[in-house]
Amino acid sequence: MIEIYVDEFKRTSQILMEKMLSGEITAGSAYYRAVVPMLELLREVCPDHIEFAAWEAEYYHLDGNLRRAGELYRRVLELAPLEQPDDVTISRIRKFCPQLLTTPQECFPLKDVAAVHHPTLPLIGYHLFWEDDYDFPDDYEPCDHEEIWVEYDPQEEVVTSVLTFFHSSVIESQAAVLEAHANGGRPIIRIEWGKHGSLLKGWENLTIPLKEVSALEWLMETYKHVKTGGRVPDHPLKRYWPKGFEGTFEDFIDFSVPVDPLSYLERKPLMFKSQWVSAVLFTHGLLYNFHPKMEWPERFQRLSLRQSFANR
Structure with a gap:
């Protein structure tokens, strides 16, 4: 019988993947609830x-079950204890x-x-937490989590x-390295x-992986979107926010005001060493909820590489 179950599971999984890729099933609460029992079984076995x-914790986190997510994140760090960065590591950060x-x-x-x-x-992830995302006043995440990775x-x-990590894709540029x-x-x-x-030097000429649109095209569409109030423009939590971006597209891409994350790290040294970033941020970093994102770029790069081979 087990062979029959395995075959049926394979076919069911294939249909699930096809429905997700077509957009008929989205990565939302119903999907998280469906996947969690499988991860729980695998975790036991x-x-x-x-x-x-870690993945089970992430799905609970994404679904808003923060207490259960916290329990599993702590379990992750029991299995792979958090390392204290030494002086050399801190110096490089x-x-x-x-x-x-x-x-x-x-x-x-x-x-x-x-x-x-x-x-x-030799890879460092810098995690930025902005006060909010203009499009998501209603996500119960009182911040906008963005990621930058520097390899050395x-x-x-x-x-x-x-x-x-630019809108669910990993982008990179040699111009950014030279800069x-x-x-x-x-x-x-x-x-x-x-x-x-988060845009890199030379962004005007970058193509966003998997989306196959240029960063310039993406920004032009985003400019039109936020100029008219963005997503849920009449949401009550937006009432003290700007009604939309005011200005030209040239104003929208006028990146001229410096902000130094190093001053934040000096004031509050949230510096860690671990593979399991979401677990660390959740249990040792922040006092508020955040959106768990790609912990390291290899997670996206594996997908991008498979897609490239599939398209050949």
Whole structure:
């Protein structure tokens, strides 16, 4: 019988994947509730596979069950204890900390910054928490979580790659690396008004992976969207926010106001070393809820690579 069950499960899973890719099933509460029991079973059968506990925690987190998410995040860190960054690691976190450029009209301040160094790779994740996202006053997440990753050569102490999580895609550019070299090792990130997409040097010529649109096209569409009030323009929690972006598209891409995350890290040194970023941020970093995102770029890059091979 087990062979029959396995075959039926394979076919069911294939249909589920097809429906998700077509948009008939979205990554929402019903999907999370369907996946969690499978992860719970796998976690029991494979207790040494930390990723099953981490993914289950993430789904509970996304579905708003914060107490259960917290229990599982703590379990993750019991299996893979949080490491204290040593002086060399802290020095590198500071040295390669990005600098930000917002627009003059940016309506949400930066609340917090956390930096997480990968436990085995020369890779640092910088996590920015803005006061909110202009499109999502109703998500019960009192912040907008954005991510920047900086990879470096530990021998030469120079930046080798700069990546950001831009609206569910990972983008990178060699121009950003060269700019970091010219800026003492600190990348410079341009911040999209109200929504805080993190743009790199040369963004005008970048194509967003999987979406297959240029960053310039994306920003032009976003500009039109937020100029008229964005998503849920009449939501009561938006009543003290700007009614929309006021100004031209040139104003929308006027990245000229510096914000320094390093000053946030100096004031509140949220610096960690772990592979399990969401667990760390949830249990050791923030006192408020946030949206769990891609912990490390490899999670997206694996998908992007498979897509590239599939399209050949």
